[in-house]
Amino acid sequence: MIAGIGTDIVGVEDFERRLRRTAELKNFVFTPQEIAYCEAGRAPSVRFAARFAAKEALMKALGGGWDETASFKEIEIVNDESGKPSFRFHGRVAKRLSKDGTVAHLSLSHTDQYALAFAVVEK
Ligand SMILES: CC(C)(COP(=O)(O)OP(=O)(O)OC[C@H]1O[C@@H](n2cnc3c(N)ncnc32)[C@H](O)[C@@H]1OP(=O)(O)O)[C@@H](O)C(=O)NCCC(=O)NCCS
Numbered sequence: 836m837i838a839g840i841g842t843d844i845v846g847v848e849d850f851e852r853r854l855r856r857t858a859e860l861k862n863f864v865f866t867p868q869e870i871a872y873c874e875a876g877r878a879p880s881v882r883f884a885a886r887f888a889a890k891e892a893l894m895k896a897l898g899g900g901w902d903e904t905a906s907f908k909e910i911e912i913v914n915d916e917s918g919k920p921s922f923r924f925h926g927r928v929a930k931r932l933s934k935d936g937t938v939a940h941l942s943l944s945h946t947d948q949y950a951l952a953f954a955v956v957e958k
Pocket of ligand 1: 914920942943
């Protein structure tokens with residue numbers, strides 16, 4: 836059954852500015868695979884913003900079940916060969932969600948200005 840939904844919208848220019856201003860932010864939030872995927876694209880900033888939105892959307896979908904001590908990088912966004920995005924969990928988040936039998940779904944959309952993510956959590 837659906838246990839939660841979450842959505843988040845991120846301003847691309849604003850997020851790009853944050854990444855530029857704080858040098859460590861990119862490596863704090865994104866895995867090496869996410870960085871490689873974003874930077875291989877035509878518009879890396881849009882993809883970074885979308886993945887940040889996805890992580891925030893998942894936290895909303897998990898609601899009170901979210902563990903504040905978990906790190907952003909434990910929630911990774913991967914794309915299959917068709918381009919479809921999904922979550923891949925690591926570390927404490929993976930352990931916790933697999934114990935609960937939680938499955939999460941993700942959809943992303945972006946324009947040059949905004950990136951939007953929608954997450955659904957099932958148990
Ligand atoms: C996939 C598709 C729906 C994306 O829509 P769009 O309006 O061009 O772009 P949006 O900004 O709304 O969405 C982009 C996001 O869609 C997601 N996406 C891409 N392919 C997808 C797919 N097959 N299924 C679900 N989501 C997909 C990705 O997350 C992408 O963002 P990312 O590159 O940062 O990960 C659109 O390209 C489409 O309908 N394509 C037809 C099928 C097709 O040509 N597939 C090509 C691969 S076989």
